[in-house]
Amino acid sequence: AQSVAQPEDQVNVAEGNPLTVKCTYSVSGNPYLFWYVQYPNRGLQFLLKYITGDNLVKGSYGFEAEFNKSQTSFHLKKPSALVSDSALYFCAVRPRISGSARQLTFGSGTQLTVLP
């Protein structure tokens, strides 16, 4: 069975400082990895994904994530946080194996608060 762990329910960071939202996963093979963001009373918005190639993936709004196979991690990062980045962030995985389920398995979410 596959699983995703987001060990921090809440991350607080000052505006202008770098931010990291952590994600580790457990799934057979090399999965597809995703980050989504959810603003209050809104659906999930796609940020970025890792498929193959460069371990550093760049996405929307200046976010990036680093795939680390040995640590089975896919941490979300941004060099300089904005107050408007405050939201709920979800990490998700999908197996790469042919014939496997295509639905996403999500982490429990991390609430990011950027303080002015």
Next chain:
Amino acid sequence: GAGVSQSPSNKVTEKGKDVELRCDPISGHTALYWYRQSLGQGLEFLIYFQGNSAPDKSGLPSDRFSAERTGGSVSTLTIQRTQQEDSAVYLCASSSPGTQYFGPGTRLTVL
């Protein structure tokens, strides 16, 4: 272009009533997913449609839940005899294939 749309945005119903939730996927997307987001359970997969193949219903929590996708486009999630534990935000996503794009969700409250 237009994203995934869902209706209604909010639904309040009484315990025991049936409800229907609608999803309009992005035009041309062959895959459609339903998920449920609740405080206690996080984001859970419910059901998946891919083209004309039989749907993957492995995530449906009980036989009170069903879904259909007509003409390979619009989908309806039906919950019969609603219970209070069905209260959640129901999210629809579509893809073609690859990245799943989500709608704004339907917030269901069962009184």
